């Protein structure tokens with residue numbers, strides 16, 4: 001089954017970027033090396049940044065969320081469905097549990113050491129602990145989760161969403177997991193290095209296909225002339241608009 005992803009096309013030499021969405025392209029999904037979920041809701045905003053690091057199994061997850069209450073712990077998970085355009089976190093359905101772990105193991109007791117057999121795939125808080133909050137109302141957390149991946153496999157998080165819960169399990173904020181891939185452009189399509197520094201005229205989001213994508217986003221485009229990681233952060237912010 002193909003999943004909806006949005007892919008960043010980055011011309012490596014020129015750092016000229018554009019965004020487009022495709023409903024189904026496994027070759028693109030297999031090239032995703034980073035994904036960002038921009039979460040919003042109830043005054044909470046922030047990003048979940050998923051990165052595939054060479055030589056590491058699973059994904060590195062960097063969370064930076066603000067608008068939280070100090071002293072409160074917030075569970076968070078990957079949920080099955082994407083967030084609809086109206087932002088309703090309830091519509092994301094249940095936790096991503098590709099292997100049916102919850103129904104197979106009652107009572108449910110997620111253990112990080114046996115994550116694949118005891119944890120729902122999407123139960124990030126079960127494996128890593130809840131988000132804790134500093135004095136500024138920020139939840140900042142980085143960890144490597146051993147079982148989630150990109151691509152088209154059963155452990156892939158692409159095409160799903162992230163939900164932050166209140167301690168009573170109310171859904172407070174959510175956002176779609178948007179994958180990014182490096183793609184070498186066809187010869188002749190790359191712009192000159194000078195053009196990549198000329199501002200917003202050259203970097204319109206092109207080919208965005210809202211019909212095919214369950215992830216309906218507006219992109220304003222963004223000039224990208226720095227390192228890949230910086231490009232991904234900038235474009236992730238644009239997607240949240």
Ligand SMILES: [Cu+2]
Pocket residue numbers: 076077078079095163165
């Ligand atoms: Cu959840």
